[in-house]
Amino acid sequence: MQVKVINHPLIQHKLTLIRDKNTGPKEFRELLEEVAMLMGYELTRDLPLEEIEIETPVTKCTCKTLSGKKIGIVPILRAGLGMVSGFLRLIPAAKVGHVGVYRDPQTLKPVEYYCKLPTDVAERDFVVIDPMLATGGSSVAAISLLKQKGAKNIKLMCLVAAPEGIHLVNEQHPDVEVYTASVDERLNDHGYIVPGLGDAGDRIFGTK
Numbered sequence: 001m002q003v004k005v006i007n008h009p010l011i012q013h014k015l016t017l018i019r020d021k022n023t024g025p026k027e028f029r030e031l032l033e034e035v036a037m038l039m040g041y042e043l044t045r046d047l048p049l050e051e052i053e054i055e056t057p058v059t060k061c062t063c064k065t066l067s068g069k070k071i072g073i074v075p076i077l078r079a080g081l082g083m084v085s086g087f088l089r090l091i092p093a094a095k096v097g098h099v100g101v102y103r104d105p106q107t108l109k110p111v112e113y114y115c116k117l118p119t120d121v122a123e124r125d126f127v128v129i130d131p132m133l134a135t136g137g138s139s140v141a142a143i144s145l146l147k148q149k150g151a152k153n154i155k156l157m158c159l160v161a162a163p164e165g166i167h168l169v170n171e172q173h174p175d176v177e178v179y180t181a182s183v184d185e186r187l188n189d190h191g192y193i194v195p196g197l198g199d200a201g202d203r204i205f206g207t208k
C-alpha cells in the first residue's frame with residue numbers, strides 16, 4: 001500500500017475534533033479548512049525553487065522564490081469543496097477545477113456529471129481533493145478524467161482513507177501519490193469509513 005500519512009500533531013489533534021460527532025458544521029468547516037492548509041504544506045514540500053536578486057532595506061541579496069510552477073486543485077464534489085479555501089490560502093494563484101462524480105446505484109460504477117478544468121491542464125501539476133477516500137471509485141474516475149485531458153503530475157489529498165480506496169488508487173494510478181492524515185480500519189456495509197467521521201458533505205453543509 002503506497003500512501004503518505006501526515007502525522008503532524010496539529011493535524012492529528014484537529015482530525016480528532018473533526019471526527020467527534022458533537023462537532024457542529026461551523027467548527028467542522030473551520031477545522032477542515034485548517035487541516036487542508038496544514039496538509040497542503042506537506043504536499044507542496046517538493047515545489048521547485050529558483051534564485052532571484054532582490055534588495056532588502058540593508059543590501060542586495062540572492063534569495064529563493066517559487067520557480068513559477070503552475071498548480072491546479074480539483075475538489076471532487078461536493079465534500080472536496082470543504083478543503084479548497086485552506087489550500088488556496090497557501091497557494092492563492094492555484095486554479096481550481098471541479099469534478100462531480102456519483103455512483104450509479106445499479107452498476108455501482110462512478111458516473112461523471114460535472115467537469116470544469118483549467119484550460120492549460122497539460123502545463124499544471126494537480127492536487128485532487130476529497131476528504132474521504134472510501135472505495136476509491138470517485139478519486140480514480142476524477143484522476144482518469146484529468147489524465148484524459150492531459151494532466152501528467154497528480155497528487156491525491158484526502159483527510160481520511162480506507163485501505164480499500166488506497167489499494168484501488170494504487171492499482172489504477174500507480175503514479176499518483178496519496179496523502180492522508182489517517183488510514184482508518186475499513187469500510188462498513190454502507191460504504192462508510194470506520195471509524196471515519198460520517199458523511200463529510202453532510203457535516204460541511206449541514207444536510208442529512
Ligand code: URA
Nearest residue numbers: 132134192193199200
Ligand atoms: N464519504 C463520506 O463522506 N464518508 C464516508 O465515510 C465515506 C464516503
